[in-house]
Amino acid sequence: MRKTIIGLQTGLMKEYYRYFSKYAKGRTPDKKVAWVTAFTPVEILEALDMLYYYPESYAAVIAASGKEQELIDTSERNDLSRDCCSYSCCFNGCLDNDEAPRGTPPGPDVLIATNNQCDTLPNWWNVLSVKYDVPLIVIDYPGENMPREDALSYVTGQHKSLISRLEELTGNKLDEDRLLAVIENSRNSVDKWTKVISYLPKKNINPATFFDDINFLITSRCRTETAELYELMAESLENTEDADDDRIRAFWLGYPLWYHKDRILSECLEDFRITGSNYITWWNLDYSGSDVYERLFSAYDRTFLNLSRESRAARLRELIRASEAECAVVLHNKSCKCDFVSARNIELIQAELDIDMIDREYLNVGRAKAQMEILKETLCTG
Numbered sequence: 586m587r588k589t590i591i592g593l594q595t596g597l598m599k600e601y602y603r604y605f606s607k608y609a610k611g612r613t614p615d616k617k618v619a620w621v622t623a624f625t626p627v628e629i630l631e632a633l634d635m636l637y638y639y640p641e642s643y644a645a646v647i648a649a650s651g652k653e654q655e656l657i658d659t660s661e662r663n664d665l666s667r668d669c670c671s672y673s674c675c676f677n678g679c680l681d682n683d684e685a686p687r688g689t690p691p692g693p694d695v696l697i698a699t700n701n702q703c704d705t706l707p708n709w710w711n712v713l714s715v716k717y718d719v720p721l722i723v724i725d726y727p728g729e730n731m732p733r734e735d736a737l738s739y740v741t742g743q744h745k746s747l748i749s750r751l752e753e754l755t756g757n758k759l760d761e762d763r764l765l766a767v768i769e770n771s772r773n774s775v776d777k778w779t780k781v782i783s784y785l786p787k788k789n790i791n792p793a794t795f796f797d798d799i800n801f802l803i804t805s806r807c808r809t810e811t812a813e814l815y816e817l818m819a820e821s822l823e824n825t826e827d828a829d830d831d832r833i834r835a836f837w838l839g840y841p842l843w844y845h846k847d848r849i850l851s852e853c854l855e856d857f858r859i860t861g862s863n864y865i866t867w868w869n870l871d872y873s874g875s876d877v878y879e880r881l882f883s884a885y886d887r888t889f890l891n892l893s894r895e896s897r898a899a900r901l902r903e904l905i906r907a908s909e910a911e912c913a914v915v916l917h918n919k920s921c922k923c924d925f926v927s928a929r930n931i932e933l934i935q936a937e938l939d940i941d942m943i944d945r946e947y948l949n950v951g952r953a954k955a956q957m958e959i960l961k962e963t964l965c966t967g
């Protein structure tokens with residue numbers, strides 16, 4: 586039977602949420618469980634037959650279901666300031682209340698954090714390790730701060746140490762051929778996703794489609810079904826009608842607004858069309874290299890948020906050029922100072938909105954509308 590987009594999406598989600606407390610019906614995982622940050626080299630975990638869960642992604646799901654305020658309030662009462670990253674506030678509130686749309690993920694046997702994204706995550710994982718009293722492994726990715734050969738050797742040492750510790754935890758032995766096959770799956774998922782997002786500038790598509798469907802590249806990039814899903818999505822987008830060219834082409838620079846049904850501030854963007862976004866390219870990891878270790882290094886040491894400011898700006902300029910955007914909507918995100926840094930050096934007229942990707946109460950819609958009006962007037966008179 587021919588696979589369908591909805592069938593593949595449902596299958597991947599069912600698999601991922603199988604052991605969350607609302608669905609587990611008392612079953613507990615028969616594999617070791619890790620909680621990981623969004624740019625963890627999960628191919629190693631997949632090859633070792635572990636289960637892994639992403640607290641950041643789950644915070645986005647919670648906000649999409651409208652539950653984030655009560656959970657942020659709870660975590661604030663339990664000493665996590667609202668000024669911390671909202672992903673952490675929302676998820677920690679979910680643990681404190683033992684309550685969220687899909688319940689809570691199965692408890693971790695190990696916590697794995699990386700610093701190739703921000704410095705908040707290792708600190709957040711530290712808080713989790715105290716709560717759960719399980720080992721915490723932090724992987725340090727130097728990025729462009731170190732000559733490539735030195736960085737490769739340093740990161741490879743940490744990846745090998747991660748493998749040893751997880752072999753010990755799981756009792757499984759890593760098969761390098763299996764790891765290579767899993768890396769190939771991830772690379773294939775990235776290739777297909779790149780094709781999917783290439784349609785954004787040309788076709789009439791709700792950006793929510795991209796912001797929601799990238800989730801599979803985050804949580805399930807090692808699975809063959811993810812590439813199959815994206816292949817079908819690309820076929821479907823090819824047949825979607827062309828975009829309305831009367832609207833102003835805008836680049837969305839920052840996170841999706843998880844609490845918003847359209848994931849963007851559509852009430853302020855009636856005359857605009859989103860033709861590009863940096864967020865939807867963040868997991869387009871480069872798995873190039875001569876062996877598994879170089880491939881993992883290329884992918885995880887050079888994530889977008891771990892690049893130097895100059896490299897980020899160059900990458901952004903290229904994305905903006907491909908999007909054919911005339912202006913940018915830049916999110917000055919309360920949670921994520923490191924993401925905002927990426928908005929510097931962009932030679933494009935822009936509106937800078939004070940916003941948060943989870944905490945809807947942080948936004949002043951009237952002010953954002955006025956800013957977008959000014960942007961429109963500037964473009965029309967410029």
Ligand code: SF4
Nearest residue numbers: 670702703705920921
């Ligand atoms: S939103 Fe920013 S600060 Fe929060 S975990 Fe993600 S990268 Fe780190």
